[in-house]
Amino acid sequence: MAETKADMIDLAEEIVRDLELGTVSKWKEKTGGKAVGCMPVWSPRELLHAAGILPVGIVGGGDGIEIIKGDAYFQSYICQIPRSTIEMGLNGNLSPLDGMIFPSICDVIRNLSGMWKMLFPKTPAWYLDMPQSFDEIGVDFFTHELKRLFGEFCRVSGQNPDNDSINRSIAIYNENRSLIEELYQKRRERPWCFPVSEGYLLIRAGYQIDVKEHNKMLRSYIDLAAASDCKAIDNARVVVLGSFCEQPPLNLIRTIEKSGCYVVEDDFTLGARLIKGEISTTGDAIENLARAFIEQSREAAFIYRESEKGGELVEKVKKCNAEGVVCCAPSFCDPALLDQPMMVAAIEKASIPYTSFKYAENTGQFQVIREQAGTFADSIKLWS
Amino acid sequence: MSKPVIKESSMDLQKEMLARHFEKLAVSEENGDKCAYTFVPGNLAELLHCFDLLPVLPEINALQSAMRNKSADYIAAAEKEGHSEDVCTYVKCDLGMAKNGNIGPTGTRLPKPSVLLLSYTGCFTFMKWFEILKQEYDCPIVMLHVPYQADGKPTAEMRRYIVKQLQEKVIPVLEEVSGKKFDIDRLRQLMASSARSEDNFVKVMESAKQTPSPIDGYFGGVYYISPIFTAFRGTPEAETYYEALLAEVNDRAARKLGPLTPEGPMKEEKYRIVVEGPPNWTHFRELWKMFSDEGAVAVASTYTRVGGVYDFGFRHDPDNPLESLADYCLGCYTNLNLPTRTDMISKYVEEYQADGFLINSVKSCNSFSAGQLLILREVEQRTGVPGGFFESDLVDPRYFSAANIKNRLESYFQMIEQKRNAVSAL
Incomplete structure (x- = not known):
């Protein structure tokens, strides 16, 4: 474990940028366990963990991979993440994985699940059908869906954990979610000591390492950052919205920060914190997990809600004492871009300033974004 | 005009x-x-x-x-x-x-x-x-x-x-x-009526297995699906419509006539094509003409299965009404995974004796479009018929490039012709 904050961030960045999944291979060598890739946004990592499997968050190749084969599978109007994921699959980057999960967040990821079955028939590809019926009917369906998947995980790992084991895994992930929330809370209190670019790397690193290791890493970072001597500057406090699947390049996140924004809330790594609060660790563990998804999920573009859209966003802006919203969605992302006008309507109604732009995970030019975000931050500071 | x-x-x-x-x-x-x-x-x-x-x-x-x-x-x-x-x-x-x-x-x-x-x-x-x-x-x-x-x-x-x-x-x-x-x-009565219309609808669509095909199963198919996919399923009007349609189609088939296009009856069936993807609606007639001018007939299409895959056996079942509604929803074409879609298209190519397989990839519809290029490769590999690909949109005229599409279709049909000539020369 790295001893200084800077070392820790370097380590996290190294893990995040390692498209060969070196940490995953090492974990497998050390434990003899299996690893399963989880596409955005959310997967039942607790069930994988209980089955002795390392859940590995796969969020495309970012700006670290040249797309050659992947482009041959997708038309120009389809987002970037499936191309880089196919590229990684065909290049062998994902060979440490013993299966892949495709959650039901949009038509592209949905169809990618079928492509995976056709292109990689030896690797199990599971589609996770998350219910859109947010009631007892949904709990019942999702409990069955998760039990079905858990059976598949156990078949892959050769283990047969009992209910208590799953509850123990849920407790470990409860700690993980709690630490991530603490990190966000600290950032809201002192964003100059807890910059988003660092927090982002820390959470992203957790997509590729064992959750217990990640918990230690988070604890250590929070303590080191809290003790650090940082100076506050007169940045605008903003909420970033729309980046829950295909991730912006790290330099885009840094650009937003450098342009004069403190990102006090975001949805970059939403999967790690989709479920709010603790999940019960008593009783039927799988039903508890299903119920938590139904009852404790955050507002998200891929989740159907009958209540007015944007309510949670407005509340979040107020809670974070944010001064504006940056709508930052990937090009061709149906959930984010179809959601955006409804979100904008809600924040306009609440007189919250906003700006919006699009990106791709391999965007390389940031000057325009820096100017736009900088102007937005300046306008907040000068006129709000 | x-x-x-x-x-x-x-x-x-x-x-x-x-x-x-x-x-x-x-x-x-x-x-x-x-x-x-x-x-x-x-x-x-x-x-x-x-x-x-x-x-x-x-x-x-x-x-x-x-x-x-x-x-x-x-x-x-x-x-x-x-x-x-x-x-x-x-x-x-x-x-x-x-x-x-x-x-x-x-x-x-x-x-x-x-x-x-x-x-x-x-x-x-x-x-x-x-x-x-x-x-x-x-x-x-x-x-x-x-x-x-x-x-x-x-x-x-x-x-x-x-x-x-x-x-x-x-x-x-x-x-x-x-x-x-x-x-x-x-509900049972309405579903019994639906099933009767569905029987006749399937007969109409499967008439395209004949040579020449008496129908166009993509452009013409759009009209044939309209009552059953929209407001009329389960009504006496739909039953009357499908009885009349089937009689017309049977009559054309008996007289060995090809489909009726907006320009008139199709003269010669030169290419039998299976089409994947929704039509372009802003230039619907223009696109159809690009096919019919070349003597290309769409003998089957996946778009005409988007509101129900009846030719694979599904019928609304008055004895199990709610379960049957569930099965209907589950079985719609875009609710099927890619391997199933690929199997289905390959089956169409074989059963309808198609000369080719074309994809109209529409910008607006990821549900259809994501993965189509893989489907194209797979279907080509399995059936041996050449696949083709062109792009447009559902309802945005900015994404319809007539010259590009025409050029691509003409080249595609020429390629089928050349393949045919090469085979017959052996």
């Missing part, structure tokens, strides 16, 4: 049905009739008829707007309001139409919805579409979530989930909106 379209009597019959339906919608508010906005794939037409709710299908409004050259302005209006250029143009066209008086295809105003019945079947965008519409209209909304057939077959659990939603959510809301009690016997 374009030439007048040559029509058969079934087309007039359909036109009258649509006119009557839109007339009913136009006067529904003054007559106290209620209407439900809902989507084509997985539509619950029989259930809506059970409650005397008039169906309004936003995709149909959008495509009708495109065929009447109105979609460009509607899309521009929606984009001006902040809707991204990247997203589904059906949605933007519908929103633009609503903002411009909600005038339907027959020139009369469509009523506001009494209920939004969100049948989430095979398309993620449907969910966002109705969330947006919910903000426009003060009416109840009810969601029917249909799981995806990711492993190529429906499960008992999926069926149970849908039936429970129908029983505990959808039906109570429809009862409340309509003020009528649910009558399962009426």
Whole structure:
């Protein structure tokens, strides 16, 4: 474990940028366990963990991979993440994985699940059908869906954990979610000591390492950052919205920060914190997990809600004492871009300033974004 | 000025049905009739008829707007309001139409919805579409979530989930909106009628297995699916229409005639093609002409299975009405996984003795489009017939490049010809 904050961030960045999944291979060598890739946004990592499997968050190749084969599978109007994921699959980057999960967040990821079955028939590809019926009917369906998947995980790992084991895994992930929330809370209190670019790397690193290791890493970072001597500057406090699947390049996140924004809330790594609060660790563990998804999920573009859209966003802006919203969605992302006008309507109604732009995970030019975000931050500071 | 379209009597019959339906919608508010906005794939037409709710299908409004050259302005209006250029143009066209008086295809105003019945079947965008519409209209909304057939077959659990939603959510809301009690016997009668129409519909579509094919199963197929995929399934009008249509098709087949195109009867069937993907609606006739001028007939298409895959055996079952509705929703084409879609297309190529397989890849529809290039390779590999690919959009005329598409189609058909000549020279 790295001893200084800077070392820790370097380590996290190294893990995040390692498209060969070196940490995953090492974990497998050390434990003899299996690893399963989880596409955005959310997967039942607790069930994988209980089955002795390392859940590995796969969020495309970012700006670290040249797309050659992947482009041959997708038309120009389809987002970037499936191309880089196919590229990684065909290049062998994902060979440490013993299966892949495709959650039901949009038509592209949905169809990618079928492509995976056709292109990689030896690797199990599971589609996770998350219910859109947010009631007892949904709990019942999702409990069955998760039990079905858990059976598949156990078949892959050769283990047969009992209910208590799953509850123990849920407790470990409860700690993980709690630490991530603490990190966000600290950032809201002192964003100059807890910059988003660092927090982002820390959470992203957790997509590729064992959750217990990640918990230690988070604890250590929070303590080191809290003790650090940082100076506050007169940045605008903003909420970033729309980046829950295909991730912006790290330099885009840094650009937003450098342009004069403190990102006090975001949805970059939403999967790690989709479920709010603790999940019960008593009783039927799988039903508890299903119920938590139904009852404790955050507002998200891929989740159907009958209540007015944007309510949670407005509340979040107020809670974070944010001064504006940056709508930052990937090009061709149906959930984010179809959601955006409804979100904008809600924040306009609440007189919250906003700006919006699009990106791709391999965007390389940031000057325009820096100017736009900088102007937005300046306008907040000068006129709000 | 374009030439007048040559029509058969079934087309007039359909036109009258649509006119009557839109007339009913136009006067529904003054007559106290209620209407439900809902989507084509997985539509619950029989259930809506059970409650005397008039169906309004936003995709149909959008495509009708495109065929009447109105979609460009509607899309521009929606984009001006902040809707991204990247997203589904059906949605933007519908929103633009609503903002411009909600005038339907027959020139009369469509009523506001009494209920939004969100049948989430095979398309993620449907969910966002109705969330947006919910903000426009003060009416109840009810969601029917249909799981995806990711492993190529429906499960008992999926069926149970849908039936429970129908029983505990959808039906109570429809009862409340309509003020009528649910009558399962009426539903059974409507479903029995649906099954009779479905039998004749399948016979019409499968007539294309003959040579020459008496129908075009893509462009012409769009007309054949219209009653059964929209407001008329389960009605006597639909039964009458499909009886008349089948008689016409049988007559053409007996006389060894090809399909009727807008330019007149097709003279020579040179290429038998299977088509994947929805049509382009802004240049529908122009695109059809590009096929028919070359002697290309679409003998089967996947778009005509988007509102139900009847030729693989499904029929609405009056003995198990709710379970049958569940199976119907689960089985719609875009709710099938890619391996199943690939199997299905390969089967069409073989059973319909196709010379080629073409994909119209539409920008707006990820549900169809994501993965099509892999389907293309697989179908080519399995069947040995050459695949082709062109791009357009559903209702945004900016994405229809006539010269490019024509050029590509002509080259494609030439390539089939050359392959044929090479084989016959052996």
